[in-house]
Amino acid sequence: MLAKPGYTLRVIWACMKKDIKSALTERVFTIISVFVPVNILILLSLFAISGGQAPTAVVMNETGPYARQFYDSMSHAHSFILQTATASDAASLMQRGKIVAIVTIPADFDARIQQNQPVQVRVDVNNLNTDFTNDIRRAIPLSITTFYAKAFPELVTITPNEIDQYPQDTGYIPYLTVSILVVGLVLAGILQAGTASAREWENETIKELLLSPASRWAMIVGKMLASFVMSIAAVIVVLFVLIFIIGVQPVYWGEVIGFTCLCLLIFIAWGTFLGTVLKQRPAVIALSFGSSIPLFFLSGAFGPISFTTPAIQFIARIFPIYYAIVLQQHAFHGFDLNTYGMIINALIIAAYAVALIILAAVVLRRNTLAH
Amino acid sequence: MSKEATQVTTGTARIGGRAMPAIEIKDLCKSFGKFKAVDRLTLAVQQGEIYGLLGPNGSGKTTTINMISGLSVPTSGEVRVMGYDVRRNARQVRQILGSVPQETALYEELTAWANMDFHADLFGIPRKEKKGRITKLLELVQLLDRKDSRVSTFSGGMKRRLALARALLHDPKLIYLDEPTLGVDVQARRAIWDYILSLRDEGKTVLITTNYLEEAQALCERLAIIDHGKLVAEDTPTHLKQTYGGSVIEVETMKPSKEIDALRAIEGVKEVIQDGTHLKITTQGMYNIAPQIITILTQEGEIRDIVIREPNLDEIFLFLTGSALRD
Numbered sequence: 050m051l052a053k054p055g056y057t058l059r060v061i062w063a064c065m066k067k068d069i070k071s072a073l074t075e076r077v078f079t080i081i082s083v084f085v086p087v088n089i090l091i092l093l094s095l096f097a098i099s100g101g102q103a104p105t106a107v108v109m110n111e112t113g114p115y116a117r118q119f120y121d122s123m124s125h126a127h128s129f130i131l132q133t134a135t136a137s138d139a140a141s142l143m144q145r146g147k148i149v150a151i152v153t154i155p156a157d158f159d160a161r162i163q164q165n166q167p168v169q170v171r172v173d174v175n176n177l178n179t180d181f182t183n184d185i186r187r188a189i190p191l192s193i194t195t196f197y198a199k200a201f202p203e204l205v206t207i208t209p210n211e212i213d214q215y216p217q218d219t220g221y222i223p224y225l226t227v228s229i230l231v232v233g234l235v236l237a238g239i240l241q242a243g244t245a246s247a248r249e250w251e252n253e254t255i256k257e258l259l260l261s262p263a264s265r266w267a268m269i270v271g272k273m274l275a276s277f278v279m280s281i282a283a284v285i286v287v288l289f290v291l292i293f294i295i296g297v298q299p300v301y302w303g304e305v306i307g308f309t310c311l312c313l314l315i316f317i318a319w320g321t322f323l324g325t326v327l328k329q330r331p332a333v334i335a336l337s338f339g340s341s342i343p344l345f346f347l348s349g350a351f352g353p354i355s356f357t358t359p360a361i362q363f364i365a366r367i368f369p370i371y372y373a374i375v376l377q378q379h380a381f382h383g384f385d386l387n388t389y390g391m392i393i394n395a396l397i398i399a400a401y402a403v404a405l406i407i408l409a410a411v412v413l414r415r416n417t418l419a420h
Numbered sequence: 421m422s423k424e425a426t427q428v429t430t431g432t433a434r435i436g437g438r439a440m441p442a443i444e445i446k447d448l449c450k451s452f453g454k455f456k457a458v459d460r461l462t463l464a465v466q467q468g469e470i471y472g473l474l475g476p477n478g479s480g481k482t483t484t485i486n487m488i489s490g491l492s493v494p495t496s497g498e499v500r501v502m503g504y505d506v507r508r509n510a511r512q513v514r515q516i517l518g519s520v521p522q523e524t525a526l527y528e529e530l531t532a533w534a535n536m537d538f539h540a541d542l543f544g545i546p547r548k549e550k551k552g553r554i555t556k557l558l559e560l561v562q563l564l565d566r567k568d569s570r571v572s573t574f575s576g577g578m579k580r581r582l583a584l585a586r587a588l589l590h591d592p593k594l595i596y597l598d599e600p601t602l603g604v605d606v607q608a609r610r611a612i613w614d615y616i617l618s619l620r621d622e623g624k625t626v627l628i629t630t631n632y633l634e635e636a637q638a639l640c641e642r643l644a645i646i647d648h649g650k651l652v653a654e655d656t657p658t659h660l661k662q663t664y665g666g667s668v669i670e671v672e673t674m675k676p677s678k679e680i681d682a683l684r685a686i687e688g689v690k691e692v693i694q695d696g697t698h699l700k701i702t703t704q705g706m707y708n709i710a711p712q713i714i715t716i717l718t719q720e721g722e723i724r725d726i727v728i729r730e731p732n733l734d735e736i737f738l739f740l741t742g743s744a745l746r747d
Contacts, residue, residue, distance in 0.1 A: 056544045059541050059544065060542060060544075062541070063538055063541030063542060066538075067527065067530070067534070067538045070529075070530055070534060071527060071529050071530065074529035074530070074570075075529060252527070252528065253521075253523040253525055254525050254526070254527055255525075256491065256519070256521045256523075256525040257525045257526075257538075257539065257542070258542070259491055260489055260490075260514055260517070260519045260521075260525075261539075261542035261543060262511045262512075262514040262515045262542075262543065262544070263542045263544075
């Protein structure tokens, strides 16, 4: 009777059903596993947004065509969040710490340009934050160069001829938030599956499983399916925030769904393995944060790893987070971040998942009690 | 299915016409580093008996049980359950073994019914029988009216009863109960004892670990006393008393006796313990000691009271191991 496939399926179903019921009764852990990935998404997005562009006020003492062209050059520099203001309002904003810089376009700007006379554009910088200060220092000369290239193309003889690899630009935020989706999947999967496995040891219910004749791998698969169902809630919330609030529209919807499920599977397998080995929920939670955040930064979260050092590239390729980022960036932006192709990247992730499921089953099979 | 397994499923399993032991342990050892938790333990539990493993905390009882159920791997030695080698036929052993671990291993966040239902699925109980069996067993342990309550709301006794019902759900041949009444009130303890005794009446083999001597005496047909992982004695409770105990004489005097050395010098007196005017004299062998004690003590003054009784298992345990059971 016990060797029948029907029995194995029944064990898988029973373990899944039981774990879902248990998770739903332990609301704190369920809420944590849903909110942590969403919080990470919001937190890192805010970090990126706040660090991305310097809020700057422009005092337009001149409103002629050259002055407006200069303002446009600044707005295309991708370094400012611009707003126009009167001199007194700008000073007030600066004093209250609302802006990083005031750029004052003098009243005789257009006239002096027309007469080929030097113009001084006053830039007041709140140099408390070096990062912002350097942004301003880099962006103002860039704006001047852009202004000259557009206003006097006959004077500027060197201009870039940009040929884009992709049909659309992808901003820093859209790129980063897709990477953050991956860290959300990592945390949702590891936290949900890891705590579900460790809970069996903490509550000493593991004896009920270990003393049954059911196969270990069937129990592992059942527990993973339960974690998958429970994690889906967190993933849907993260995807909703990413697509409808941050506004990152996927290029390939099918890939988004498929790769998200595949990536979630590997991180659930990872969590199941960790929970089975560590046997304590606090240790699983600590390690899930301790491992996923550094690996996330190493694995091409901010840009392709090919731009980084060979050592970082080597480390990144060891862990599945890198391949998950490659898959998701392709699904959302159509990027090919490595030369393996999507099928190979997906197969690598699937291989990791299978290996971790086997490892977790082996650990559970070899597990004995301390007594 | 092997020949061995066929034997097991057709009533009392036999080897060469002789009833096969339910549990057979030979030279079993378990070490944790240099510490020997179980040391060359050899014993056999016969089918249909209630067998007790008795020993103080840390004596190796639970480690032994864990090795019997396959939860712990022996360092050396052999364990067979209904003829099956525990290491080679772990799955078959689990199928014929019902376990009530010390900590019950119940899912407290789930209802009593959900716990039973999960166990039924894990053990592959036919679906059409599942509901009937769960209902019958919950009724047996008087928890049917609480079937939809979460286990976390149950008292210690109710949890034990539920764990027992769960262990019986797949109709095991052998049931082990690790400290079955630990932390249970007197009334619930009596109910659990009744269930355990009824299991024997159904022909099941029951293995119990306990450090309650009263429990061992009430339930077990045979006892193994274990200390420091070694078998100290194995027999029926009655034989243990006859073999290792003479009698205990308790005397209440008017004033504290000064003749303790004289009492100790009497042939057959094993131990004299004085607590104020109370004397507890443990004797061994078939000596006629009481008149000599009375003679010595009456020379000092009047005797208020004297009781002569057989030793209890606590005293036998103390005699055998040199330490109290709940050390």
